[in-house]
Amino acid sequence: MIEPVSPELQKFYDIFESVDQSKVSEFEDFLDANAVNFNLFKDGNFIERSFPFDMIPRIIPKAEFDHLEAGIIQRVKALNAFLNDIYTDQKILKDGIVPREYVDSAKGFLPEFMGVTSPKAIRTHISGIDLVKDSVSGNWIILEDNLRVPSGVSYPLSIRRAFRHTYPEFFESMKISKIKQYGDQLKAAMQYVNTGGLNVVLTPGRYNSAYYEHSYLAKITGATLALGEDLLVENDEVFLRAYNGERLRVGAIYRRLDDDFLDPSEFDAESLIGVPHLASAYRAGNVAIMNSIGNGVADDKGIYYFVPAMIQYYLNEEPILSNAPTYLPYYEKDREYVLANIDKLVIKDVAEAGGYGVLFGNRLSPEQRTEIIDMILADPRRFIAQEVIEFYDLPCMMEGQILPRKADLRAYVIHGEEVTVSMGGLTRYAMEEGNYLVNSSQGGGFKDTWVVEL
């Protein structure tokens, strides 16, 4: 079902009627000329690929976004408190709010970092919170918290600038919240936790799907873009190997690679993109790692179930935003429900991400159904089940027509001295009608997100 046209969206359409629509092609030219890519590996080949863009923005009325913003800030604060607790006192486990086995068995939980504190007690420096708008209730629902290496923020930031250049009419006539301060806010967050030295964006390199974003973030924050081999650790301090032979101390690293690849002396010894002994420097408190090591425990799909309880536990507040109705086969009662209702649920493998490991019960063959039931019974902790959310389609311009496509929203949150939500975000849409998987890695496209006040 397509989202009803709000007065704000109607205003967009009214202005669009009056502008030179042939200039829409300038967006594609802009993306091509600037190589605004989200690259793919397919069949072992590296493919440079522009991120498909739809020029009709998702428009969210300001009052609606204010509610979202409050809920997202609340959620990120609770998740940060959870991470600080889990790696120190583990009070939430001792108080029985979250079952210990859920944390202990989480792939992203790194017990070898127990007792390690993060500079300024911040671990969720940059979060990407995925939401959809339910067409039945009209409410926004949180689908996922991404607290490790959420990507995508550069795309709306880049296209917003192009939009302003191509169609200033919208920005002259509509009150659209600005997002360009994201770079300053990110830089300030880096400075806030910096232990003395350079700010660095650590990238796996040019063949990473989000390399465009890495270089973009280095540019807008003034940080040094570095490969793992550009850094070295000595006496638990991190240095950049500068071109003139000097070593420059590094105080904060916005790493764009997963824990597994971050430090070959600590994690995957085969990693060629990490920095040997970086984890030791982090343990010693000599460098801020953004996001912190071990955050995967908090954005585990199983732990997601407990976030509303975390909000009550740590903040003593009622959750402002809801989770999707979720069942944990780990609990006998939930397991019985899941097995009895598998045809109408979505089954998610907690170890997967990026739209992988997601099965819609109503699309399973009898053999697949039996197979997944056996897998759930064998390892219930590995799966969660959720009611299918009939989230809204958004209007997308495709081949000269406006067509409905499923779309979500990734909101970007920076946790520095304060917690701030970027007043926009990345709207991702599926390329095929009826497809619920909107992820970039599944071939989806993107829209800008405008927060508009009439």
Next chain:
Amino acid sequence: MGGGIMMTNGVAISVNTAQRLYWFGRYVQRAETLLRELVNSYDYVIDRDVDDGRKLYAKLGVEIEYRNALDFLKEGIYGNHASSIESIITWARENAIETRHLLDERGFSTLNKIYNHLVAGRESTVSPTSLEEMIDDFALILGIFSSELGRPKAYHFIRLGQYIERFDLILRLYDGIDLVNAELEAMNVIARRLNRYYQPLKITSSDVSNVLKSVNGVVDRVIQENTCALDYAEEASQSQG
């Protein structure tokens, strides 16, 4: 708030990035110069000497074959050799992608558009007019990175690469040691700005191959790759040994 040094763009440049910027400058300069030579030689092939194109590429150590002037252009642009314009621009673009956070956006997008245009035209006849437009685009790119006002340190690496490439091509194509000597001081100034320990290059030899070697060695005296501590592989092998 953390204390200590905070460095902004252009100050803290890694060895890898410095090398990329330098090679970006070299490839852009190489593309611009060879495009000019290609267009000039195209006229010679038509009017004066059908072998002029072969002679041009022989100076670069490349053997090419062509049937006529347009075929010569096609070979110069898309030929299967390291001096084809497509190869050179591909390498310029690769270096630009890895350093784009330090580059002017217009310079980057102009180069990328040239690349896209070349890739799209691979199956078509090469038009001399489109090559002249490409030369203009390269002049724009070179101009952006030559601007005197507010030039960040990153651009000095590009300028260094441009100078070295110019010298290299002048020596290979014209044996022009005097021409190189006339511009040497400007290159030395840039190298010194980048590395205060750099000792100015002086050309005393009249042997072109010796001068080529000296000129191409300048970068190793500016970008010092091997001055840092043990790398992890060495460390690991030592701990095992």
